[in-house]
Every structure is written in structure tokens, then in C-alpha cells.
Amino acid sequence: MKANTNAGWLRSPSAGNGVILALGILLPLSLVAAVSFGTMSLPLQDVYGVLYYKGMHALFGVPVPDQWAAGSALHDVVWLIRLPRLVLGAAVGAALAVCGVVMQAIVKNPLADPYILGISSGASLGATLAALFGVGAVLGARSVGAMAFVGALVVSFAVIFLANLGGRATAVKLLLAGSALSAVCGAFSNFAIYLRNDDQAPAQIIRWTMGGLGAANWQDNILMVVAVLAGSVFFVTQSRTLNLMLLGDDSAVTLGTDLHIRRIVYLVITSLLIGLSVYNAGTIGFVGLVVPHAVRLLLGTDHRRLVPVSALAGAIFLVWADVACRTLLPGNEMPIGILTSLLGAPVFLYLMARHRYGFGGENG
Template identity: 55%
Template sequence: MKKTKIVFLVLFVVLMISMMLANSFGSAKIKLDDIFYIIYNGVLDNESALPEAYLPINDIIWLLRLPRIILAACIGCGLAVCGVVMQAIVKNPLADPYILGISSGASLGATAAILLGIGVTLGENFVGIAAFIGAFLVSLLVVFIANLGGRASSTKLILSGMALSAVCSAFASFIVYFANNAEGMQNITYWLMGSLAGAKWELLEIIVPISILSTLFFYTQSRILNLLLLGDETAITLGKDLHIYRQCYLLVSAIVVGFAVYAAGMIGFIGLIVPHAVRILVGSDHKVLVPVSGLCGAIFLIWADVLCRIIIPRTELPIGILISLIGAPCFVYLMIKKTYGFGGN
């Protein structure tokens, strides 16, 4: 337990340092002492006292970089925690937040919004809102179909998700095929690659509470999540019926993933890679796994976004591409590592 507290404390400190350091990277280099000075005055609502020379830097930090860094931390945390939960729900080490058709639902929603103009009346973020609605509706359908003909099990949830994923992908391809809109197709492609460039303080008012509250919720459910890995038969002998918990966790995860898609498009691999890496570090007890995965996911996405901003001069690499390039080799390494096993230490 002492080791766990030390790991948690170290990761929290690393997260705070990462959020501060990440402000210094970008097309405009900013010194660390200037960052501390500007954030300190901003927190104290003392911006009017800033010298005129600091005003451009103040705008860069408070309007561009800091919202983006906080959004990266929240989405990284949310996707990593949902990855832990999904792997417990379906008892599958290859599960991630998008396995149950959520990504295909979001993709269909975004495609319909961009190429058919569905949801234009919802405002400038109508593509993200349509993607969120698509992701959440598909999650509800997965639960509904998995319960047809008997109670939902982990196997039925996976199969329902795969079936709906295929249907959503087919509809999205159908829309793209008949739309004949080159600009729209380019926008869809870029959106599906993910980006944190749209970060705003108004958006964070929604994302931050959802990320924190969902992580706290799943932390309080650590005992049930441990039982999910053991299976329904074992849980029943201990007096717990996992059926309702499985569906509740799936819907909460869908809300988190839906808002992540709404805010930043499709960002994969985090919910798959981070939980496995954390299990090597702290074991498979969800009381530890959930918060540590959240912290590691936040740190990982912050630095992935920094790399996207600086790896190619004067342009920004879509974050989905970079994470896939990093995540795929890491996942192969985890698979061939003989000392690692899903659900074990």
C-alpha cells in the first residue's frame, strides 16, 4: 500500500509539472519563469497589472495553450479509465473505449453532420454534438440488443457492439459514396484523426467535471470491477449480480467517450495501451488501477499533443496518427512480454 501511495503521489507531481512545462512548447517559445508569472497573476485575477510586454504571452497561454493542455489531461484521463472499465466489463484484454461500436456511432454522426448538414442548427460545434449523439445512441442500442433473448453477458455485449459497428460503418460509407463532396470528405478524415486545437474554456466547463466525476465514480466501484474479472458465477456466490452493474458502467463510459469525441474527435489506443502498462506497474486491483491509469493517461496525452505541435515545423500533426505510431509498437511489446498477463500482476 505504501508503494501505491508513492506511485500515485509521484504521478500526480509529474502531471502538474507536465501541465506547466507543456506551455513552453510551440511555435512561440516561452520561458518557464514567464509562464509561472503569467499563470500566477491570472489565478489571482491580476492580469491588469501585467506589463504591456507580457500581454501577447498572456493571450497565448490563457487563450490557446492552457485550455488545450487541460483538455488533453481530461480526455487522456477519461479514455484511460474507460479502457480499464471496458476491459473489466467484457473480460477481454483487447477491449478499449471504442470496442462496443462507440467509435463507429460517433463516426456516423460526424459523417452525417458534415456531408448531410444534419444538426447545423445546433451551433458551430454541431459536428462534435452529432458525434456524441451517435456514440451514445449506439451504446444504448448495444445494451438493448445484448438483452434480447436473455440477459446481457460480456460475450453478447462484444457481439452486439461488433454488429452495430459494421452497420454504422456501412451507413457512413454509403453517405460518403453518394455525397460526392471532396471538401467534406477531407474534413471527415481530419476529424477522425483527432485534434485538441478546438479547446476553449467554455468546453472545459463540461469536460472537466465529467472526467473527474467519472473517475471518482469508477474508483468507488473498484470492488465490483474486480468481481467482473472473476466472472458472473463467482460474483453470484459472493452475493452480487453483475448484470445491472455491467450495463450501468457501459452507459457511463459511453457518456465519457462521447464527450471526448465531441471535444477532440477520434483519439484511439489510449484506452488500450495505458491500462496494460499500468497493470505492470501496480497490479490488477481496480482500487489502484483506476486512479493510476487516469493519471498516466492524462500525462501521456499531454506530451503526445506537445509532440504533435513541434514534431513538424509550422504545422500540426493529427494526434491520432502519432498515438497510433507510438501505441502499436508498445502494444506488441506488451503482448510478447512473458511476465505480463491480463488480470494478473
């Protein structure tokens, strides 16, 4: 009885708002705390000295001491290397978590995830073709990101189309379609590397296939953060529609809402976020599965709370995952995609073993 009471309290609107507020405070605190960790040991006073004077100079014009000024080694490590990758990690984590929530609503299945459904592989293929062969070069400097978006979008629609052949999509059909398309995208990526016949080609692709935040910079971060904020706010405003998707098209029509066009719009927006994530950080799996699943267990399926809490939780999760990647192996950095897969794969197997794939308890 006590567990049920606690669960009911956690799923109340006031508790959801409290969780959002708490996570909203915890995220910047996590960024500030995580910047002190790295492969290079730095005194805490130097780490926070750079951040403090950087902020005071920007806000009030306070002079920065020489040892922490722009151009110094301490400044460059903290401000140009560590903090940008943490901000990128937060943005990518939020993007993948929100995309996971939306995809799970679209297909009415908690197993949906950009990585499992092969959408990240589609984005990676698009980025690979752009990087190795200049596909989409007419788009200029952003051609790699644009092609990652195109690849994600094409695979998104292909998965939905294949899963619905011969009847309504089920968990098994979605997984099979996603696995098949992921294998196809992976095969074409490998074929592209083979055709390139360049010893440097595998090194160019490695950050997309294994995931990593090491290439982060403030210029690309701005676009990523703006896109994630805009996408998250948009999907918060769509909470009612996302809730209706869980009820099915027939129920939605009786309530005066046609879900067909909205699904397409949502897929386009999630594909954009996934494409940007792959472009900036490579393929990072299972964030869109693990984070929404954990939040849904605590707060329920109401997207008014599920979307913002998942975004914040995903951001915090990937920030500390990056810290773990930089500190678990002394002198080496583990690709973040490996760590998230090690953490997420058991959750995926657990969900599969339950044989209950629908939100309402339906079997796939």
C-alpha cells in the same frame, strides 16, 4: 527473487497511494512545463509571465503588465491556445484510460479499448451525421456531442451483443465484432460525406477521424473536465464491483452482487465520456489499451488503484503526446491520433502474440 519482491511491493496499498500522490503532483507540473512548447517559439519569461500574472490577478487582483494582459498576442497564444489544448488533452487522456479500464473489466479481457472495439468509430459517425446533416439539431448547440454519445452507446451495446452470440464472448469474437462495426461506421461516415457532395465536408470531418486538440476552448473544456472528474470518482467508488467482474457472474452472485444492471450503467457512462472525447478531440486510439496495460503490469488488477492511476497516467501521457505532435515535425503539427496509433499498435500486436487474453491467464 528480487523482481518478485519489487513487484509485491509495488502492488501493496501504500505503494499504490504513493503512485497516486506522485502522479497527482506530476500532472499539474506537466501542464505548466508543456505550455512552453509549441510551433511558435516564445521566451520562457513571457510564457510563465502570462500564467503567473493571470493567477495573481484572479487570486489577489494584482495588475497585469500590458505585454501579458488580455488581448495581447502573448496572452492569446499562451492562455487561449496552448493551455486550453493541454487541459483538453489531459481530460481526454484520463477519460479514455478510465473507459479502457472499465471496458476491460466488463468483458474480462485486457484487449478491450474504445478504439479497437469500434466505439470511437460509432461516436465519430454520430458526430459526422450531426455536423453534416443536422441530425439531433433539436438538442441545440450540443447536438454534435449528444449524437457522438448516442453513436458510442449504440456501438457499445452492439459489440457486446454480437460477441455473445452463440456463447460467451471471447477475445477473438470481441475483436471481430469491433472490427466489423468499426468498418460499418466508417463506411456510413464516408457515405454521408459523399451524399453531402460538399468540398468542405472532408475538412469538417478530418479532426474526428485523425484526432486533434487544436479546437480546444475553455467553455467546452469545463464540461469535459467536470464529466471526467465525475466519471473517474464514480468508477473509483465502484472498484469492488469492477474487481468482482473479473471473477465472473457466478462468483459475484454468491457474494450478493448482480452484475447485469451494473454493466449497462457502466456502458452508458463510458459511452458518455467517449462521446465527449470524440466531440472535443476526434478519434484518438489505443490510449485506453496502452495506459491500463502498463499500470496493470506495475500495480496489479485491483481497481482501487488501477482506476485513479490510469486516469492520471492517461492525462499525463496525452499531454506529452500533444507536445510531441507539435515539436516532432518543425513547422507542422502531427494529428495526435496518428501518434497514439503508432505507439499503441505495437502494444496491441504484442498482446495478441502472447495468446493469453484473460486477466487470469485464460485464452480467448
